[in-house]
Amino acid sequence: MKKLIFSILPAFLFAFISCMNMSSGSGENGSVRVVLPGSGRATYTYSKNNAGKFIVRLYNDDFDQTEEGAVGGVIEFGDLEPGKYTATAEAWNAGENILEGSGSTEITVRAGETTDCNIAMILEGQNAYCSKYMLIPDSGGNMYAYDYLTCTEKKNWPCNSFPCLYFAESNDGSIYYVKQNYNSSLDIYDNYYTWKYNFNTDKAESAIVVQNINAGFFDGCYDSTTDIYWVIREAVDSNNLSSYTLCLYKDGSGYNTGIIRNGFGNCAIRGENLYYSFGNDSIGYATFDYTTRDGSANPITTKTLADFGVSGTITDMAVLEDGTVAVLVRSVGVGTETEGFGNMSLKDKDTVYSRGALVLLSSDLSKVEKVIGWTDSPRTISATGEDKENPVKKWTSITAYIPEYAERNSHFYGPVKIVAIRPKELVIADCGANFVLPDYDGKKNGKMYAHNRLMTVNLRNFAIGCKKEFSESELKFKDLMISGGSTDSYTIQASSSYNACETEK
Template sequence: MKKLIFSILPAFLFAFISCMNMSSGSGENGSVRVALPGSARATYTYSKNNAGKFIVRLYNDDFDQTEEGAVGGVIEFGDLEPGKYTATAEAWNAGENILEGSGSIEITVRAGETTDCNITMILEGETAYYSKYMILTNDPNVKKLYNYTTMQEISIEDFTLGGASYNPVEDREGKIYYITDVTLHRNGELLSQIDTSNLIKNPLYYDSKTDSLWLASFESNFAVKFLVFKNPSAATSNTNPSTILYDDSYYLNNSFSCQAFAVKEDNIYIAYNNSNILLTKKNNSSNTEATITLSDITPALSGEVTDMAVLEDGTVAVLVRSIGVTSETKVFDYTVLNDKDTVYSRGALVLLSSDLSKVEKVLGWTDSARTISATGEDTENTVKKWTSITAYIPEYEERNSHFYGPMRIVAIRPKELVIADCGANFVLPDYSEKKNGSMFAHNRLMTVDLRNFAISCKKEFSESELKFRNLTISGGIEATSSSPYYGNYVDEK
C-alpha cells in the first residue's frame, strides 16, 4: 500500500474560463462545465503530454456521476439540483495505464447557471501505488471485486466463494491475492499451499514499497509467524516464502489476540485487541518496540481495530470500529433491545506517525450519545415503554462526516482512502405527530481526502444490492411527551 502525499511541483493547472452565467432551460436547475487541457476554453498552455485520458467525477449526497474525456474536450454535467458539489479529476496515461495527476474542488451550483470549473491537478509519481479495484465482502463472506472508476463488478475464478472471511489484498500490478480452503491464489491461479489452521483474523498484507506479500499466523506458543512472498506477481506456483518469527509478548492468558497488521519495509505494526486495544511497532533491524493504546488517543477511542495500512510517507492508518448492543464488539445481529440498553454504532480513522509517538488525526468519531425511548412487547403482548436507550451514533446532519462502523480500507488512491462502513442510524420519533422512529442499516463506501481530511460518501448500497453485515434490532422506537426529542422527528434515514 503506497504513497498518499506527493511532490506538488511541477503541477499542471486546469485553469478554466472564469465562472459565468447562462440560461439552463427550465431556470430551476444548473449545470457544471469542465474544460480539459488543450480545449479552446482552457486559458493556459498544456505542458504534460503523457496524459491523454481524463476522468471527472461530480457528486454530493444526492448525486454521483463520472464522465471520461480526452485532451481538448469539454465535459458537462447538466440538470443539477442547486447546492454544493465536489468535483474530482484524474489525468491518466492511457497507453501505460499510469495515473499522471489528480485534484478536487468544492463548487456551488446555482439555479439557471452554468458553472465553469477550475481544478488544480498535482502530478503523481509514476511509481505511485493506487488501487485499481475495491474488494468488498457481501454477507455472508462472499467476495465481490469492483473497478474503482466504473463501479462495475469484475469476475475472478473462485474469488467469490464463501467460507472463511480472510481479507483479500491487491498488489501494485492490480493482481488480487486471496485464500480458498488451504491454498493462496493470485487472480484464480494457485500461488502456494498454506496452513490455515492458525491464521490471524486478517492474515494478508501487501507491502508495495518492497513488493512483498505477507501472511500472518500464530505458532503453538502464540508467537506470530510471517511468511513473506517476494515479487508475488511474478512468482511461480508453490513458491517458497521466507519466514519471520516474532515472540508475541503481548499474549497473556488469552486476553490478547493479533487482529490485524501492516508492513512497510523493516517496520511491522500489529494490533492486539482486548479491553484496551494495543498497537505495537516491531523493527526488524533493532528489535525495538513502540506501543500505543486506543485510550491514550485524544479523543479516547474504544472498540476494535478492524484494518491497518502504512501509507508511503510512513503514516500508519488504523480503522477503529465500535458497534454492538451493550458491548462495543458484539454486532447486533437479531438483537432484542432491552430497557436502558446502550447501542454503539461509531468508528474512526486514526492517522499515526510512523514511530507511533504522535496522533496526526482522528477522523469520523462521535463520543456524544443520543438517548431515545423505545417500545417492545412483553409476554402478554402489551406494549411497554422502555425508559431509555443510549445510542452512540452520528446525528442525522453528521451522517456523511462521521462513521457508523468502519470495517476495511478497500482502496488507496493518491490522496484518498476508500473505507467500507457498516452500521446503523436511528431516526428519531415525533410524539406530537404520533410518528415512531426506526433503525436503518447502512452499507456504504466512505472516502477520506488526505489533503483536507474531508469525509464523504462515495456510494451507499441498498441491502438487496450489497450488505457488508446483517444488522437487525427487534423493537420499535417511540417518543413520549417527556422525550428530549419531542418535535424533532427526522423523516429521513
C-alpha cells in the first residue's frame, strides 16, 4: 500500500515525544507524564525552529483529554483508570499555523504507575490539508461545525429557512457552503448562492449565484491544491429528459464537462482529476481542463461497488493528500441494502443490513488499496423463550449484516459523510443500528439501538476508533425507524440508550 505510507528518510523522522517513567505510587489509578521536545530528558535531538506548540490527546472509550504545551514543557495526565489508552501528538509551527509532525501510539495504564511510552512523530508536508472543524449534517438537513480537538459545537446553520448545503472547509479554516435564496416576491426558493463563512468575523463574506432552482442535483467539493470550491450539478434538458450533463461552477462561472450521466451523487476534485458517483453504486474518473468552458473533461474509467468487493450506496468521496481516493459506502436496510430503514416492517427470517465501509482506491481507480470497516459475514440474532400464552407464530431469528458488539469500534454501522480530513486521519459520521430480538419468557420486547457516532480512521495503520457518540436527542445523522414483528405484542422498538463507543461491560 505504497500510496498511504511516507517515504521514511532520516530527515522525515521528526521526533519522539517521551512519556517518562516516574516512581510508582500506591494509589489505585495510574498516570502518564509527557515530556515535550526541548527538554533535557527528551529522547531525541530537536531543533526549536521546527515547531513551538505541541498538542497531546489521551483517550479511550471512557476518558478523553487534550492538553497543549510548549517546547521543553511537560504535560501530565493523572488519576487515570487502569486500562488501554490511545495517545496522539501534533507538533505545530504556531507562528505560521503549520502542522509540522504527528503520530500516535497505544498505552496501557497500570494501577499506581506512570506509563512509559514513545510517540514517533513523522514530518508532515507543510502544505498538508488539515481540518480544524468537523462539519456534520443532521437528519433534518441542519449543518454543524464541531471543533476537532474538543468535540464541542462551534457553529450551527439551521435549515428551517434559507437552507445551507454542501459544506467544505478551506485551507484557511473558513467554511464554504451553498445557500438557497428565498424570493419573497414570488414566495419561492429560487437561486443558489455560494458563501464563504469566516469564524474570526462570524460573517459570510461572499455570495455568488450558482444557478436557479431548476438546475438539477448538486454537490460541492473543495480542492485544497488550487484553493477552489467547486459546485457540480447534474443539468437536464429543457424537457427534463435524457440529457444529464455534469457541469462545474466556480466563482459563478459554469464549465460544461461534457460528461453525460444519470443519477449524479457526489464529487471530489484534486487538480485536474475529477471523481463523481452516479446511480448509487458507480464511480467515474475523468480529467478536465478548467481553462476552457465546453466539453473540457476526458472520461477515463468507471467502476461499480462490485469491483470494490462491497455493496450498498456511495454516500461521500474525498481525494487525500497523496492522491488516494476515499469512498464511503453505506449498506443499511431490511430485506435489501437500501438507504435507511424508514417505516419498514421487520419480519421473522428477514435479513437486516447495517454496515458500511471506507474504500481506498488508487488515483486512477485501477485497484483497491484497502477496504476498512466492512462486515463480511452475517450473524444470526435469535429470540429467546416461547410465548406460551398466545397461540401465535413465534419469532425465531433474523440474519443480520451488522457488527458483533465486540466489533463495534472496528466496523461501521452505516457511514454517512467524511466530516474532517487530517494528516493521516479521517473522521467519519457513522449511523446505523444494532438489534436485540424479544425474550418471550421474560415478556420483553425486542429493541433497535440507534448509533450516531464520529469514527476515526488512522491512515497509517488503518485502525478504527470512536471519537464521539451522540444521543439521538443531541444529534442524529439519519432517522432510523422500524416497526412490526410476528405479533403486535413483540415489536422492535427504537432505543438510543446503548452507547456504541463504550467499553463492553
